[in-house]
Amino acid sequence: MFSKKEKVSEEQGEDTFPPQYDGALDADQGIIVCPPHTTERRLVTKIDLHVIPFLCIMYLLAFLDRVNIANANVFGLSKELNIVEKNKYNTALVIFFVPYILFEIPSNILLKKFKPRIWLACCMFAFGLITCLQGLVQSYSGLLATRFFLGLAETGMFPGAFYLIGMWYRRHEAQRRYTFFFSSTTLAGAFGGLLASAIGKMDGMRGYRGWRWIFILEGTLTCIVSIFFFFLLPNFPEEVAWLTEEERTFVKARLEQDQGKSARERPIKARDVGNVFKDLKIIVGGFMYFGLIVPAYGYAYFSPGILQGYGYSPIQTQLHSVPPWAAAFGFAMVIAWLSDKFRHRFLFAIIPICVCISGFAILITVHDHRSVQYGALFLVAMGAYSAMPVIVCWFNMNLGGHHRRAVGTAWQVGFGNIGGIIAVYAFLVKDAPRYIPGYSICLAFVCLSALSCLIYFLMCMWENKSRDRNVRNVGLTEYEKTELGDMSPDYRYQL
Template sequence: MFGKKTTATSPTASDNEAGIKSETNNFYDPNIASNTGVEYDELNVVCPAHTTEKKLMTKIDLRVIPFLCILYLLAFLDRVNIANARSFGLIAELKLQGNQYNTALTIFFVPYILFEIPSNVLLKKFSPRIWLSACMFMFGVVSICQGLVQNYAGLLVTRFFLGVFEAGMFPGCFYLIGMWYKRSEAQRRYSFFFSSTTLAGAFGGLLASAIGKMDGLQGYKGWRWIFILEGVLTSVVALVFFFFIPSFPEDASWLSQDEREYVKARLQADQGRSAAERKITIRDVGRVFKDYKVILGGFMYFGMIVPAYGYAYFAPAIITTYKYSPIQTQLHSVPPWACAFAFAMIIAFCSDYTRHRFLFTIFPIAISMSGFCILLAVHNNTPVQYAGLFLVAMGAYSAMPVIVCWFNMNLGGHHRRSVGSAWQVGFGNIGGIIATYSFLAKDAPKYTKGYAICLGFLCLAMASCCAYAAAVWSENRKRDKTPVDVGLTEYEKTELGDMNPEYRYLL
């Protein structure tokens, strides 16, 4: 069923035409050798006879992406629905004073940051199906409890445990998606997944406007019903998803043996061997952080988190200053999210089509920066201010998935990708703490300090992207000038991942 495969050798003229070839659909990439340097004398891997590559990838798309999108949509919804609840009287009923609301937002990020890397290690140990569905069920339960709290202390406790159980969602899902797709086809999948955050923002606004009308039902205020009903939804979906969340390609029982072998072979040619069979050790973690490019990846995401969470947590409060009622505020929060989703998908398709990432981070960041400049300069023109919010959301939520995809798909192997993806998201989310204190009640309605802080962090993100692009370009050039065959065994190449001198980074 599969063509003969030989071990890697030093490159020759004929080797440079190596790739994975499907006789049924002519999938052939002569540039694979330049991607990873993994050379094959006689690699002629074909799709199983009962399918084609296109059909197989559609099958994978339908099993992997929708479930992870719904999972993260509910996670993000349960995380930021406190902004909707605020519009329906949470602060007044819990008698929050000063910056207590901001502190409640901040405490979520403490465990969320600390448990990113341990969560990804546990995800690999227990399998995504078990780990992700268990975490999903638990943060749904915590969300229900959040709707039943009676004081500030109770709100802090529930926000803390929400951070504990949501810690593994984002890096875990990105890590899992990265183990299914080649680098040239991953961006639109990453962006579609990441855009579940924009759908959550739009869905949350619509849902909150409807649930808010339940104010007083069973003696509960409308803000409580937002937490309770959305938490119940999450927990029920988690029980169902236990049977549907995908595993890694090596363990996917819903693929035939031939299909699993084909998926593994095409990924190996694009990214090198994954070493999925070996456990992650402390030494693996330490080796990842010896690479300065990994540090840059953290700063790229760190710079984006502040404006992204600043918008997610405070957009309803900002829109409220435009003199809208609570329900009108929720409804006006929907269109910017919807436009952000559409723009993110356009950016993703263009990025995958051109097989380029760098410029597709810089352009959206510039758009978001222009939005914050409008908000800083205009204070008495509601339509223009509202248009500024569109630019902020469209730019921030389009650049973030490209940044994460670019960095993650440049990491070779399970170990470096597992640790690196968790590091990027974990370190980046320190920016969430900064975002929660950037928009204080005393700064309303202009929020000059918050807008300026967000603009500054966007500059940091742009500078970090430029530095990372220069680093991978320089590394590729250096490797092009050095001998490819340096006597490494297949095991050594696998252990090195993208540090293998034959590997080539995507710019």
């Protein structure tokens, strides 16, 4: 955002600072100075250890509790509850998204009002308990009820965590952290397959079928972890006790220099929400994510069924679901590292999108070669789950201040998850085992995401050039610039 800081960083190196320390931003020189007892790199590592691991575990468990119904279905959920016909299983999946979409923005407002540690831990305990109850349902209506409340409890997890990460890191540091966090979904997919293959062997124990044990044990694990996380999850930089006063001041200053002031102290009002949506880039950001949610949820919910259609047994199906998720994690981390290294987002979103497109193209055209079809699933998982964190990081780190980031993050995730509804009804029982309509729908939405990324890139580039051409000192006070966030004439978007 501020060229003086970038010049200093390039000449001196990230850990080189003037010897004096005033604990704040030197406005005249454009330099921030680290506390004398540490270096910036050590401080960022300290933040990493207190923020990222806990959020990753939290979201791993959230995603696991969300999609383990696919593993449970392989072990006979639909048959026992008599929901094989008329796409009842698809309806049970889609009802999750109704509260999940509607309450994204209110949840992020509550996250800011309460401490993130309290809000996220309570939500975590709630969806763990509901997952346990899902393993005890005796009817289709009971399954629908638990899926609805599961969506309500999970609504704050993903946007809340992304919002929180964005308030801790500078923009060129964020992609690896965002991707590592987002890759909790791929780890959950791999872990879920392994865990389900083991839990499935408990079929009949204490009178419960194997699919019930998947919900009961995984939900119980979430509840137990949430109790510890009530004390371990991070808050905003201004509120944590594990940083010294000097460190908090420095962290706040380095973030202000990169992103502008956060306006943490002012509550979000209805007017703030309305002002955010006056920016067309916000709308486009929602479509960037929306296009990839369709293939992502299509894969997460239906890959076990697709694999089973290749002739694998239930246990083999669960085990064969693990390698594509593992490959997606590795590819996502490589893309994230390169994106941060070159401080660029657009191309590193488009490249994995092209990988995803090639995977669906193979699945649409190849139907009688199991190895090739299995390899195409790798491409789909690697492409979709590597592009999504880049898109979310790119969009969120281009939002300045608490207000625009809280609302914008929730909007992108909430609107994007409408794609989950489309994904659920794209893969119908009557289309098995080839699922040509489902693959075609996913391919179309991936192309929509690519187009939206291009439009967003051009809009940000035009804004930057427009601000460079105009006089920067337009007489705005610091308060007015803070209220504007990334709409301030001093702000420059990352491309």
